[in-house]
Amino acid sequence: MSLRRRVAALMAVVMAATLLAGAPAQADPEGGTKALRDALEAASKGFQDAKTAIANAKKRQGELSVEVTNSEAKVKDLVVAVGRLAAAQYRGGTTSELNVLLNSTSADSYLQSASTMRYMSERDARSITDLKKAQAALTQQRKDLDAAINEQESQLKELKKRQEDALKALRNAGGGDPTLGFGELPAGANPAPRNPDGSWPSEGCSVKDPTTGGCISPRTLHAYNETKKAGFNHFVSCYRSGEDGGEHPRGRACDWAANMSGFQDVDASGADREYGNRLAAWYIANADRLAVLYVIWYRQIWMPGTGWRSYSGGGGPAAAHTNHVHLSIR
Incomplete structure (x- = not known):
């Protein structure tokens, strides 16, 4: 290969690497198995429905x-x-x-x-x-x-x-032990619309996702907007296709990066980890207002009725949710 061709090939590799470095990484699929996610979704929805009935x-x-x-x-x-x-x-x-x-x-x-x-x-x-x-x-x-x-x-x-x-x-997935969570914050989000009996109306993936160009549910969009209004402005990605049994393809989940620019393939630390702690605590404070199904952050999961519990997503920082806060909406 001539010198000119070698230089051109090397420049192409450098340019590609530069472009990839500047783009926010994609979060891995939600940690855990499809069976685990389905069980958690059913348990959380059942708890919320029973609470409304009471x-x-x-x-x-x-x-x-x-x-x-x-x-x-x-x-x-x-x-x-x-x-x-x-x-x-x-x-x-x-x-x-x-x-x-x-x-x-x-x-x-x-x-x-x-x-x-x-x-x-x-x-x-x-x-x-x-x-x-x-x-x-x-x-x-x-x-x-x-x-x-x-x-x-x-x-x-x-x-x-x-x-x-x-x-x-x-517990079957290797977690479930009680944890201390991430502190407390006052509730301040505007409540999402409910049915007259207090239940949550059924919603599909029907509005444009401002983060990906895909679709999300109106209630997920409401949670996204309220999160932004509360001052949480790091990189976020909601809709994602091709995930077996997760909430992202249904338009009912968002991943909020701990880092300002995107999902880093490292455990969040310092200011990034503190940001994730505050965001997770804010979601819990506003869970009833936003119809929160569950929140996953830093190897822990919060669900209505169980509080913070240990969560084993497996894999690296994305699957363990140590580089982003995962929010699932009812």
Whole structure:
């Protein structure tokens, strides 16, 4: 090969290396197996759903308790009123139509007396009907109250089951031990929209991902925007295709690099690690507002109901999540 060709080839290699060095690296696929990720997703969603159901059951229980109290007072008053009617009839207080006719001095007097008697009879009948309706309503309200209490107990069992499912999956993967996490920060994110019952609406990969040109869910975009507003401005990548069982291809996950420029193939340290610590703590503080499914950072994973636990992703810094914070959104 001539000298000119050798120089040209060497320059091409240098230029390619320069371009690669200036571009942010891509994060490896989420650590762990597909079975692990599926189990963690199901456990986290189940916990959140049970938590919402408990809140709704408690709210309904409170409403029904007020209704029962009011109905009990109403029934009590109606029982007293109907009791007085019964006592009056027992003493012969009811006037027969014949007596009204005999005691009337004129047709007008008779009609007036008969009208009064009919009114009193209808009033007495209404009192008895109102009592029966009030008693029936009270009986139903008590049944509904019992059902609300039973729903709470059922969902509490579901919460416990989902916690156990998550811990079992983590332990099977070599993790799951409790950890100290990364400190606490106050919640400040604007809440993502919920359904009227407090649950999270189903969303797909339907809006443009500002980090890759792919797609993400509206709720993931909301979390991205709130994270930026909170001052976390290091390199981030959300949508990623071809990942088996992960949240990235579904548009429900973002990787936030600890380093400003991108994913470095080293464990974060110094200011980069502190940045990741603050970001992870901020996500946990705003988990209910942003519909956080789980957060992975520095060989630890946070899920609703389990807190921070050890996480063995395997592989280098990307798989162990020591160079980026992984966020999965419901």
